[in-house]
Amino acid sequence: MLSVVTLVRNRNRMLRDFLRGWSSQDLEELEVVVVRAGGYEDPTEATVDGPTPTVRHVTLPTGLDSEAIAYSHARNAGAAAARGDRLVFCDADTMPAPGCARRLHDALGDHDALITGDVRYLPPDVDLSRPVESLVALARPNPGRPTPPAAPGEVDLTWRHELVWGLCMGLRTTTFRDLGGFDESFCGYAGEDTDLATAVRSSGRPAGAVGGAVVLHQHHDSFEPPLHQLRATVANAQRYRDKWGAWPMEGWLTRFASAGLVEWRNDVVEVLRDPTPDEVEAHRCRVAAPFR
Template sequence: MIAVITICSASRLDHVRRQQRLLTSEPVRRIVVWLDADAPPSVPEFAGAEMLHVRPGEQGMRLAAGRDRGAEAALEAGATLLVLLDADCLPGPDLLARYGAAAAAHPGALLCGPVTYLPEGVLPEDAGDLPALTAPHAARPAPPDGENVPGEHRLFWSLSFAVTAEAWRTVGGFDESYEGYGGEDTDFAFTARAAGVPLVWVGGAHAYHQHHPTSTPPWQHLDDILRNGRLFADRWGTWPMQGWLDAFAAAGAIERTPGGWRRSPVVPDRSGPHG
């Protein structure tokens, strides 16, 4: 049995409703984990899905804990393949089949599919509309359909990935010390690498990221990135999210010290839409 696990909040409700509509026609167990403090809403698209509720922690949304709770529920239900898909991502028509085939060929691997970022205003309602929109993000490998290639763990994205029940148990799930935005997915990938779990890019397992306003770098998550980045650095000896840290530093918002990155004494007044 395949279980598709999605963590979401009210800010992504429209996105996840569109995603869940596409998944209702698939022979999968759908698990939706609500991350806001308030109870999840009752919407038609959630009918038939197992709804879980993981409330925020002291530092913000508990993305790592949400994914772990979803995976635990899937394993308890007897799922043999876990597909984790972010709330703003739509599954391509062949995503589940390609992940399933890759899991059969690489049962002990962390499986990642290409992700296309859709332009603003493009809101597909039918899975058949997606292939024509395919334009995988250039920062990640995108093998030809049906081909699987080994990859580097540092490039792991939690937007769309799959693991067998066996591989999930080997990794041990996400580290729930991470709260708020950033770092938990790279930590998961590094933990997989340390456990001897390879990463494989799966050609044809396309997901489609729906547009939403954000800022680059994500100013609204600066404190989360610093806090979670330090947690990661203490564990792995290097800081994640380096591109964002460089951008914050170039803007004068943070500075490098012998102990790592920290806020600058005078932080520029920046604001941006929430991502």
């Protein structure tokens, strides 16, 4: 069985599209685990009409649902509730195209590896009620990632592990447990997925992408770099450096340093000041660049 684990906070509109996409799959052995990571919206209300996979709901304990989402803990809680022998962590602001579930399921059956789908990004203001095929035609790949195989179901296991992100990452349940799951010392935003990917690499397992397992990212405003998550990003980058001896998220750290927000030395990064509200707002991205 394939278990799809997602986190959600106040994104019921997106969650409905997420569930609609998974309900259209041709895989019977499929379940979705929805972890409520705080917020005022009740994700059990984000139901869809028609046939759906089994949906399990998990709510984080009190104290773990603050504004700083406990990503590692939440994903581990979702994985603990999952019943499948194959796990895929997929963000609630995505939609799978038809055939995605079966191709991910089969790839994990054939390969003890870290995998991702063919992730593509939708532009703003798209009518998500359109047929999925037309949405796939509108979506664009991330130019910073390799091109997944063109043939549906083909698996390319030559990717660098750090290119498999929490947006869509899958592995066997036994492998996830053997590796200890997500490291919960990574608190809040950023880095916990790169840490798990590095643990997979350290275990000798490969990483790559599955052709035809198309996952569409729904557009929403974002921040580049994530000044609104400065302290969590810096703390998690330092945690990764201390653990693995290398820096993750170097592009973000470079931009934080250039803005005078952090001091970044060889083995230490230190917050000098928090960004002002105007600085944060100036880095808001309302268009889908560079994925137009």
